[in-house]
Amino acid sequence: MFESTFADAGRRDWVDSGGDEGGNGDGSGSDGDDTTTRIATVGCGNYARSVSIPAMARGDYARPTVVVSGDADKRAALADEFGVTALDYDEYEAGAATDEYDAVYVATPNRLHLPHVETAAGHGKHVICEKPLEATVERAERLVGACEDAGVRLMTAYRMQTDPVMRRLRAFVAAGGIGDLQRAVGDFTFPVLAGDAGPEQWRLDGRLAGGGALYDVGVYPLNTARFVAGDDPTAVSATVRSPDDAFDEVDQHVDFRVEFGGGDADGWVGNFSASFSGHPNTSLELLGTEGRIAVRSAFQPGADREVTVETAEGTMEFAGLGADETVEEFDYFAHAVATGGDIEPDGADGLVDMRTLAAVQASARAGERIELER
Amino acid sequence: MFESTFADAGRRDWVDSGGDEGGNGDGSGSDGDDTTTRIATVGCGNYARSVSIPAMARGDYARPTVVVSGDADKRAALADEFGVTALDYDEYEAGAATDEYDAVYVATPNRLHLPHVETAAGHGKHVICEKPLEATVERAERLVGACEDAGVRLMTAYRMQTDPVMRRLRAFVAAGGIGDLQRAVGDFTFPVLAGDAGPEQWRLDGRLAGGGALYDVGVYPLNTARFVAGDDPTAVSATVRSPDDAFDEVDQHVDFRVEFGGGDADGWVGNFSASFSGHPNTSLELLGTEGRIAVRSAFQPGADREVTVETAEGTMEFAGLGADETVEEFDYFAHAVATGGDIEPDGADGLVDMRTLAAVQASARAGERIELER
Numbered sequence: 001m002f003e004s005t006f007a008d009a010g011r012r013d014w015v016d017s018g019g020d021e022g023g024n025g026d027g028s029g030s031d032g033d034d035t036t037t038r039i040a041t042v043g044c045g046n047y048a049r050s051v052s053i054p055a056m057a058r059g060d061y062a063r064p065t066v067v068v069s070g071d072a073d074k075r076a077a078l079a080d081e082f083g084v085t086a087l088d089y090d091e092y093e094a095g096a097a098t099d100e101y102d103a104v105y106v107a108t109p110n111r112l113h114l115p116h117v118e119t120a121a122g123h124g125k126h127v128i129c130e131k132p133l134e135a136t137v138e139r140a141e142r143l144v145g146a147c148e149d150a151g152v153r154l155m156t157a158y159r160m161q162t163d164p165v166m167r168r169l170r171a172f173v174a175a176g177g178i179g180d181l182q183r184a185v186g187d188f189t190f191p192v193l194a195g196d197a198g199p200e201q202w203r204l205d206g207r208l209a210g211g212g213a214l215y216d217v218g219v220y221p222l223n224t225a226r227f228v229a230g231d232d233p234t235a236v237s238a239t240v241r242s243p244d245d246a247f248d249e250v251d252q253h254v255d256f257r258v259e260f261g262g263g264d265a266d267g268w269v270g271n272f273s274a275s276f277s278g279h280p281n282t283s284l285e286l287l288g289t290e291g292r293i294a295v296r297s298a299f300q301p302g303a304d305r306e307v308t309v310e311t312a313e314g315t316m317e318f319a320g321l322g323a324d325e326t327v328e329e330f331d332y333f334a335h336a337v338a339t340g341g342d343i344e345p346d347g348a349d350g351l352v353d354m355r356t357l358a359a360v361q362a363s364a365r366a367g368e369r370i371e372l373e374r
Numbered sequence: 375m376f377e378s379t380f381a382d383a384g385r386r387d388w389v390d391s392g393g394d395e396g397g398n399g400d401g402s403g404s405d406g407d408d409t410t411t412r413i414a415t416v417g418c419g420n421y422a423r424s425v426s427i428p429a430m431a432r433g434d435y436a437r438p439t440v441v442v443s444g445d446a447d448k449r450a451a452l453a454d455e456f457g458v459t460a461l462d463y464d465e466y467e468a469g470a471a472t473d474e475y476d477a478v479y480v481a482t483p484n485r486l487h488l489p490h491v492e493t494a495a496g497h498g499k500h501v502i503c504e505k506p507l508e509a510t511v512e513r514a515e516r517l518v519g520a521c522e523d524a525g526v527r528l529m530t531a532y533r534m535q536t537d538p539v540m541r542r543l544r545a546f547v548a549a550g551g552i553g554d555l556q557r558a559v560g561d562f563t564f565p566v567l568a569g570d571a572g573p574e575q576w577r578l579d580g581r582l583a584g585g586g587a588l589y590d591v592g593v594y595p596l597n598t599a600r601f602v603a604g605d606d607p608t609a610v611s612a613t614v615r616s617p618d619d620a621f622d623e624v625d626q627h628v629d630f631r632v633e634f635g636g637g638d639a640d641g642w643v644g645n646f647s648a649s650f651s652g653h654p655n656t657s658l659e660l661l662g663t664e665g666r667i668a669v670r671s672a673f674q675p676g677a678d679r680e681v682t683v684e685t686a687e688g689t690m691e692f693a694g695l696g697a698d699e700t701v702e703e704f705d706y707f708a709h710a711v712a713t714g715g716d717i718e719p720d721g722a723d724g725l726v727d728m729r730t731l732a733a734v735q736a737s738a739r740a741g742e743r744i745e746l747e748r
Contacts, residue, residue, distance in 0.1 A: 182627060182652045185559060185645070189661060237611050239631060239743070243639040253556060255631055255643045257613060265617040269629045271559070271645040278556045279665050279684070287563060289652050310653070367743035369613070 005172045013167060014332050014341065037334035040066035040101035040125070042092060042116045043108030044074050046197070051301050052107060055326035057082055062334035066101045068092040092116075098123050103337055105157070105330075109202040110210050111135035114143045121150035128155045128333045132219050132357060133350040135210030140354040144347035155333045155343045156350030160224040160298075162332045163325035165305040169286075169293060170228045178311065179290025181229050181268045186221025186284040188213075188299050189275040199246045203276075212242070212250025214357055218274030220299040221284055222258065223353055225270050227345075228286065233356045234267075235259040235371045240364040244277065252276050256360045301326060379546045387541060388706055388715065411708035414440035414475035414499070416466060416490045417482030418448045420571070425675050426481060429700035431456055435712060436704035440475045442466040466490075472497050477711055479531070479704075483576035484584050485509035488517045495524035502529040502707045506593050506731060507724040509584030514728040518721035529707045529717045530724030534598040534672075536706045537699035539679040543660075543667060544602045552685065553664025555603050555642045560595025560658040562587075562673050563649040573620045577650075586616070586624025588731055592648030594673040595658055596632065597727055599644050601719075602660065607730045608641075609633040609745045614738040618651065626650050630734045675700055 039056055041048055044067055056064040066085045067078045075086035085097050104120035106113050106129040113134045120127050127147055133156055134140035147154040160166050173181065190213070192203055202208040203216055211218075226232060238256035242248065253275045261267040282299035286292065291311035297303040306319045336343045355372060363370045413430055415422055418441055430438040440459045441452045449460035459471050478494035480487050480503040487508045494501050501521055507530055508514035521528040534540050547555065564587070566577055576582040577590055585592075600606060612630035616622065627649045635641040656673035660666065665685035671677040680693045710717045733744045 178653065182563075182649060183561070183629070183647055185561070185647075187557070187559070187661065189556075237613065237631070237741075237743075239609075239611065239633060239643055241641055241643070243641065253643070255557070255645055257611070257629055257631060257645075259613060267615055267617065269613055269615070269627070269647070271629055271631075271647060273557055273559075273643070273645060275556060275661075278661060278663050279552065281661055281666055287561065287649075287652060287655055291653050292655055367611075369611075369741035 005168055005175065005177065012328070012331075015335065035335060035338045036061050036063055037103050037126070037337045038063050038065040038101045039103050039105050039128075039330065039334065040068060040092070041105045041107060042068040042120075043106060043112070044069040044071070044078060045107060046195075048105075048107040049074070049078065051326055052105065052330070053078065053082060055324065056330045058324070058327050059331040059334065061338060062330035066097055093119050095123055098125070102126060103128065103333070106130060109205070109208040110215065111139070111208045114139045114146075117143045118146045121146045121152050124150065124152060126153040126337045128157050128330070129350070130157045131223070131350065131353070132210065132215050133347070133354055135208065137351070137354045137358050140351055144351060147347060153337055153343060154347040155336070156345045156347065157329065158223050158227070158345040158349070159301070159325045159329040160220060161227050161345045162328035163305070163322065164328065165295070165307060165322045166224060166228060168321070169295070169307070170230070172309075173228055173286065173288075173293070174230065177291065177309070178286060178288030178293060180265070181286060181288050183268055183287040184221075184225040184229065184270040184285065185272075185287075186225055186270065186298070187273045187281055188217035188220045189278045189281040190217045191278060191280060192216070192276045193246060204246060204250055206249030209250055211357060211361060212247060212252060212254075213274040213276040214240075214251050214254040214256070214360060216276070217299070218254055218256065218272060219353055219357065220282070221272040221274070222270070222356060224284055224299070225272070225286075226352070229260065229268070231260040231268070232352050233258045233260060233372050235369055236356060236359045236363050237369040238360040238364040240361075247276060250276070254360065254364070256363070258356065379542055379549065379551065386702070386705075389709065409709060409712045410435050410437055411477050411500070411711045412437050412439040412475045413477050413479050413502075413704065413708065414442060414466070415479045415481060416442040416494070417480060417486070418443040418445070418452060419481060420569075422479075422481040423448070423452065425700055426479065426704070427452065427456060429698065430704045432698070432701050433705040433708065436708035440471055467493050469497055472499070476500060477502065477707070480504060483579070483582040484589065485513070485582045488513045488520075491517045492520045495520045495526050498524065498526060500527040500711045502531050502704070503724070504531045505597070505724065505727070506584065506589050507721070507728055509582065511725070511728045511732050514725055518725060521721060527711055527717060528721040529710070530719045530721065531703065532597050532601070532719040532723070533675070533699045533703040534594060535601050535719045536702035537679070537696065538702065539669070539681060539696045540598060540602060542695070543669070543681070544604070546683075547602055547660065547662075547667070548604065551665065551683070552660060552662030552667060554639070555660060555662050557642055557661040558595075558599040558603065558644040558659065559646075559661075560599055560644065560672070561647045561655055562591035562594045563652045563655040564591045565652060565654060566590070566650045567620060578620060578624055580623030583624055585731060585735060586621060586626060586628075587648040587650040588614075588625050588628040588630070588734060590650070591673070592628055592630065592646060593727055593731065594656070595646040595648070596644070596730060598658055598673070599646070599660070600726070603634065603642070605634040605642070606726050607632045607634055607746050609743055610730060610733045610737050611743040612734040612738040614735075621650060624650070628734065628738070630737070632730065
C-alpha cells in the first residue's frame with residue numbers, strides 16, 4: 001500500500017486531469033487564460049519577497065502582478081525584479097490597479113490582516129491570507145465574515161496542506177496505512193532572532209502578533225497533524241515559558257497537548273511544541289496501532305521532507321519525493337479561484353486553529369485543561 | 375567534543391580503574407570474591423526469567439544463586455538452567471538459604487514489592503527493586519524506610535541509567551554538547567497483550583499495578599530524561615485514555631507533560647507518552663539551544679540504541695556503541711554493594727518518580743496542572 005500511495009507523488013491531485021488544463025506551462029504568464037489568477041501581494045516582508053512572490057512567479061496558475069508596500073525601496077526593487085505594479089497602502093485602499101489583479105495575498109503582521117482583507121473584499125478580490133488568520137479569534141471571525149459577505153473566496157495560507165509529501169501521507173493514513181492513529185508529536189523550533197531581524201520585529205510585539213512561537217510556528221504541527229489525520233481538536237492543555245527578555249510580550253517556548261475525538265477508540269492526542277529560540281528543528285511523527293510515520297525537515301520552506309514509514313511490513317525511508325510546497329500553495333489557490341475548485345484550507349479551517357491557539361493561551365494562563373466547543 | 379565523549383563508550387565508568395578489580399572475569403562465579411554479590415530473585419515472571427536472571431549469569435560482579443517463586447515448575451526449570459537454589463515464598467520469608475545470597479532482586483507485581491523488600495531487609499539483605507518502586511507513594515515510602523531502618527542498600531532497577539549510551543549522552547549533555555536543554559520528547563509504546571500473557575496479567579490489575587502504561591513503561595522516558603538531564607520535576611499535566619475494555623482498571627494511553635526547573639532560563643519541559651497498545655515504539659529526543667539528540671530503540675531491553683546527534687558542527691549518527699544494559703545494571707548494583715560504591719538510582723530517585731506518577735494520575739483526573747513539592 002505504501003508504494004502505491006507514493007508512486008504518483010509528483011502528480012497534482014487537486015488538478016482533475018493529469019494533463020495541461022491551460023495555465024502558464026512555460027511559466028511566462030498569459031493574460032486572459034481562464035486557469036490563471038493574478039495576485040497582488042499586500043505586505044512585502046522578507047518571507048513574501050524571498051519565498052512567496054518568487055513561488056508565484058514560478059507557478060503554472062499563479063502570477064504576481066501587483067505588490068503593496070509602505071517602503072519605496074522595496075516597491076522599486078520588486079517592480080524591477082518581477083515586473084509588477086507597485087502600490088503604497090493608500091493606493092491599494094483607494095482601488096488603484098484593481099484591473100491588474102484577481103486576488104490578494106495578505107502577508108502583513110497578523111493584526112493587520114483584517115483591514116487588508118476587508119479592503120480586498122471591498123474590491124471584490126479573492127483572498128489568500130497568511131496564518132494564523134489574525135491576532136484574535138474575534139478579528140479572525142470578522143475577517144472570514146468580510147469575505148463571505150463580499151462573496152469572495154478565502155484560503156488560509158497553510159502551505160503544508162499543499163506539500164505533496166503531506167498530501168500523500170494523508171492518503172496513506174486515511175487508507176489505514178498505520179492503522180488507527182493513536183498519537184502525533186510535532187515540534188517547530190525557529191530561532192527568530194538568528195536572522196537579520198532584531199528584537200524590534202513585529203513577531204515579538206504581542207499586540208501585532210497575537211502570540212509568539214505558538215502563533216508563528218506552533219500552528220504548523222497543529223494544522224498539519226489536523227490535515228493529515230482529518231480531525232479537529234476537542235481539548236487542549238498547555239505550558240508557556242518566556243525566560244529571555246526579548247520575549248517579554250510573547251511566548252518564547254510553548255508545549256501544548258491537543259486532544260482529538262474524545263476518549264473513545266477514535267480519539268488521539270497531539271503533543272506539540274514550538275520555540276522562538278534554540279537549535280532549529282521541525283518534525284512530525286504519527287504513531288498508530290499498526291505503524292509509525294516520522295517526518296524530519298517537516299515544515300521548513302522548500303525543504304526535502306525526510307520520511308520514515310515503519311509497519312509490520314518493514315521500514316521504508318524516502319526523500320526526494322516532494323516539490324516546492326509554496327509553488328504548490330499559490331498554484332492550488334490560483335487554480336481553485338480560476339476554476340471554482342474546492343479550497344480546503346478555507347476560512348473555517350483557519351478559525352479552528354485560531355480558537356485552538358486562544359484556548360492554548362488560556363490553558364497556559366489558568367493551568368487547566370480547556371475543552372473546545374464543537 | 376562528541377567524539378571524545380563517545381570514544382570510551384565501552385568503558386564501565388562506574389568502575390574506578392579500567393582493569394580487573396576481581397569479579398568473575400570468566401563469568402563462572404567465585405565464592406568469597408570481594409567484588410561479587412550473590413543475588414536472590416524474588417518473583418520469576420517472564421522478564422525475570424528471560425532477561426534479568428540470564429543477565430546476572432552473564433555478569434562479572436553479579437551472580438544468581440537463589441530464586442523465589444510460587445510455581446514449582448518454574449523453580450525446577452530455573453534450578454536446572456542456572457544451578458540456583460529454588461525457594462517458595464514461605465521458605466523465603468522464613469529465612470531459608472540466607473547464607474546463599476547477599477542481595478535480593480524484587481521482580482513481583484508492584485503492590486507486592488513492599489512485603490518482599492521488608493522480608494529482605496529483615497534478613498539483612500541489600501535490595502534491587504523493580505520500577506516503579508510500588509503501587510502507591512505511601513507504600514514506596516515505607517519500602518524505602520524499611521531499607522534505611524535495616525541499614526541495607528536499595529537500588530531502583532532503572533536499567534537505562536546503566537545503559538552505556540545513555541550514560542555517555544548524559545556526559546555529553548552535562549558538558550554542554552547541545553547547549554542548554556529546552557525540551558525532551560519521549561515515548562514508550564508496549565503492546566502488553568501482544569505476547570503470551572492475556573488480559574488476566576497483573577499489569578492490567580489496577581490494585582496490583584498501581585497504574586497501567588504510565589507505571590509500566592511511561593516511567594522510562596520520565597526517568598531516563600531526568601537521568602540524562604540531571605533534573606527533577608516541578609509540575610505535571612496529563613491526559614489519560616483507556617478506550618479498550620481490557621484496560622478498564624488502568625491507563626491504556628497516557629500523555630504527560632513534565633516541567634523541570636520552573637519558568638526561568640534553566641527550565642525545560644518533557645513531553646512524554648506511553649501506551650499499552652499500538653505499534654511498538656521507544657524513543658527519546660533532547661532539544662537544546664545548540665543541538666539535538668535523538669535516540670531510537672531507546673528503551674527496549676538489550677537493543678542497539680540508534681543515536682543521532684545534530685549540532686552546528688554537523689550531524690552524526692551512530693549505533694553499535696552500546697552493551698546489554700541489563701548485564702550492566704546487575705553488575706553495577708553488585709559491584710556497588712560489594713565495594714560500598716555509590717548507587718545513583720537509589721530509593722530517593724525512585725520516590726521522585728512515584729510522586730511524579732501519582733501527580734500525573736491526579737492531573738489527568740482533575741484536568742489541572744499539578745505542582746510537585748520540592
